[in-house]
Amino acid sequence: MARGPRYKVPRRRRREGKTNYNKRYRMILSGHPRFVVRKTLKHIIVQVVIAKPEGDVTIVAAHSRELAKKYGWLGGLGNTPAAYLTGMLAALRALKAGIKYAVPDIGLHAPARGAKVFAAIKAANDVGLEVPMGDGVAPSEERIRGEHIASWAKKLQEADPEAYNRFFSQYIARGFDPSQLPAHFDEVKARILNEYGVGLGGV
Numbered sequence: 001m002a003r004g005p006r007y008k009v010p011r012r013r014r015r016e017g018k019t020n021y022n023k024r025y026r027m028i029l030s031g032h033p034r035f036v037v038r039k040t041l042k043h044i045i046v047q048v049v050i051a052k053p054e055g056d057v058t059i060v061a062a063h064s065r066e067l068a069k070k071y072g073w074l075g076g077l078g079n080t081p082a083a084y085l086t087g088m089l090a091a092l093r094a095l096k097a098g099i100k101y102a103v104p105d106i107g108l109h110a111p112a113r114g115a116k117v118f119a120a121i122k123a124a125n126d127v128g129l130e131v132p133m134g135d136g137v138a139p140s141e142e143r144i145r146g147e148h149i150a151s152w153a154k155k156l157q158e159a160d161p162e163a164y165n166r167f168f169s170q171y172i173a174r175g176f177d178p179s180q181l182p183a184h185f186d187e188v189k190a191r192i193l194n195e196y197g198v199g200l201g202g203v
Contacts, residue, residue, distance in 0.1 A: 033059065033094075035102035035124060035131045037087065037117040039109065044083045046090035046120050048102055059097055062090035073188050074176035080119050080139050081146040081185045085192065087120025091129040092196040101130045114139045127198060146181035153178035 036047040044064040049056045064082045066089065067073035075081055094102065102124070106117040113136065122138040124131045142148065153171075157164040157179075171178045 033099055033102040034105040035090075035094075035121065035129070036105040036107070037083075037109075037120045038107055039078065039083065039116055042078045044078060044086045044116065044120065046087050048090060048094040048097075048099055049105070059099065060090055060093035062086050062093065067188065071188050071191050074171070074174050074184060075146060075149075075178070075181050076170070078116075079146070079149065080116050080143050081149075081181065083116040083119040084123045084139075084144045085185070085188060087123035088127055088189070089192055090120075091124035091127050091131075092192070092198065094124075094129050095127070096196065099129065104131050104133060111137070113137050114143065119144055127193075145185045150179045150181045153181075 034049045034051070036045075036049050038045045045061070046063075047061040048059045050059055051057075064077040064086045067082060067085055068077065071085075073082070073085065104121050106115075109115065109117050111117075115137075116139075118133060118138045121131050121133045122144070125133065153164065153168060156167065165172065168178050176184070
């Protein structure tokens with residue numbers, strides 16, 4: 001609704017809650033590639049994008065679905081461990097493409113401390129792609145490995161088996177015990193790093 005003669009209608013993507021043009025303008029002026037992290041209710045998507053006059057060009061991308069299809073991931077595809085692994089996969093591809101630095105682009109996601117988007121950015125820094133991030137905003141190592149999920153699964157299974165079966169139905173359908181998530185995270189992380197010839201010592 002107009003609020004006076006000087007009212008300016010926001011651009012379509014801003015009205016739709018998709019783009020913050022002020023932030024985008026500053027990122028484009030930096031001249032650096034953007035490390036774009038987006039999350040939905042079920043998935044994590046990470047891209048490294050370069051802005052050009054004709055439009056954004058995606059250099060590399062990773063989707064959390066790849067974790068299950070290619071690397072045997074049996075956990076959730078939209079949680080913090082999946083965000084870290086997806087960010088790491090995108091970062092390794094960016095490094096292989098010759099990109100060493102990127103500015104973070106979390107879109108309209110709230111920059112809350114410990115958010116999933118920061119798990120993806122931490123993963124990039126862990127494998128050598130420099131993506132600036134404030135101190136203390138990344139999730140703890142325990143959350144990244146899914147220890148909070150494993151602990152809750154154990155407690156819920158003992159306290160309320162019916163609720164356990166309901167909340168972890170997808171894990172159970174895949175024949176996976178969620179209490180083993182941290183160890184499984186380490187296995188999948190090692191598979192990804194091995195594919196790109198990166199040793200575990202550096203991450």
